Amino acid sequence: MTNLIRAEMYKLQRNKTFWVILLTVTGLSALLHYLVLIGWWQMQGTSFDAAGLSELNALSTFTVPLFFNLIVSTLAGFFISIEFSQSGIIKNQVISGNKRSHIFMAKFLIFSLGAIVATILIPLVTAIILLFLTGHGDILDTSNLIYLGRSYGLYIVQFLGYTAIIFILAIITDDSGKTIIISILFTIVMYAVEKLSMPPFIEVIYENSIFYQFTEVFKFTMTNGEIIKSILIGIITIIIITLCGVFIFNRKEIK
Template sequence: MYNLIRAELFKLRKNRSFWTLLMAFAVLSLAYPLLYYFDHRSSGQPQFTGAEFLVSFISSNAYIIKLGVAMLAGFFISNEYASGIMKTIASTGHTRDRLYAAKLIGFTGGAMLLSLVFPIISTVEVSLLSGFGQLPDESTPFFLPRLLGLTLLYTAAYAAIGALIAVIMTDSGKTIGGSLIFFLMIDIVLAGIGSKVEIIGQLYDYSIFKLIGGIGKPSIDSGDMLPLLLVPLLTIVLCALVGISVFRRKDIK
């Protein structure tokens, strides 16, 4: 299993699409704060400090996570079906359970790196321009580690869903398109149905799609912290098990 994971991480490091996404997100992370910087400068408004920018715009990172997972799933997982690599891997003698688990770990690692680009680069850039400032008074000393930790955890949950979509669709283009449509529409669909059907509304309230919006709060009550941790963990386990089941039965050509 260790060698399988190493192989997946090696393929991730050599994957040009991954590095292209990484560079694209880095450029976006540099450009996004500059728009606010020059706009505030021209209008005479006070500039964001690094801390203010991080707290105010961390919710925007959810779109980066969704886009990164969808694109990487297509280029890193589904693309191996078209290139014949998946067929070669499946015939190596390893069980499909281990093959899927290793690929999921490698894929999740790449998605996690992509998810950290925006909060880190943007905050550093704004801090260099206007200073870091101070975090909100209600925040704790563990705010930054908690924020980054939850970002990685929720990225892993989205990656588990993305990997499942990839193994179902197998085609790179369909995976990217299907994942993007799913990630962008699921909130609207669940919120709309949930407003009329109570059980769907409760399901949405305790889903990663709704809870990810709360990971950037300066202060989180202990009662709210438990679902913030358990829901993504359960999502990862459930999607991984379903993905393994699908991959076992998949006819790889």
């Protein structure tokens, strides 16, 4: 398993699309944060604004599924789909005598790591660096650091559930273009469920999903019950989706 993880890490490091995404996100993040810090771009009503961290308002852009889906799905399309032939059959060298479940988990772990770095770590680190460079570093007191730690800790749990969904889409579609298009459509549907009036049972399902938690985890105050609920939703989603993914991966034909 360790060797599989190392192999996937090597593939990720050699993946040109991954580095293009990193550079693009770094540049975009630096620009957005700078515009907010100099007051050129006014953002109000964000979760960070409510927490007294208005200087970090640009981070809210990277927590919107409609936005970060472009990053995650692009990475999935050009990192996962290339492991399959055009007919959707697993290339023989992908298996190489290893258990399919181990291969699946290794790929999922490294893909998720790459997605977290590009979508979460880079925007957050960029924001913190610019805070200190522009003389706003004093806002990161103990209270605010605890808030950021709690929020992003819970956010990553939900985010792993999302990467698992996109990972499965990449395996099923085995095509980068289809992966990106279908994932965007899926995210739009979730956005519609959030904004439009839906039957009560659909609203209940949505309110107990990772998509609802993407917003909830950034509330300034959360009860212990809400935190536990968020953790459970994220973990259960990850377990269910990964089990489904292993099942699908096991049924893929080898060539």
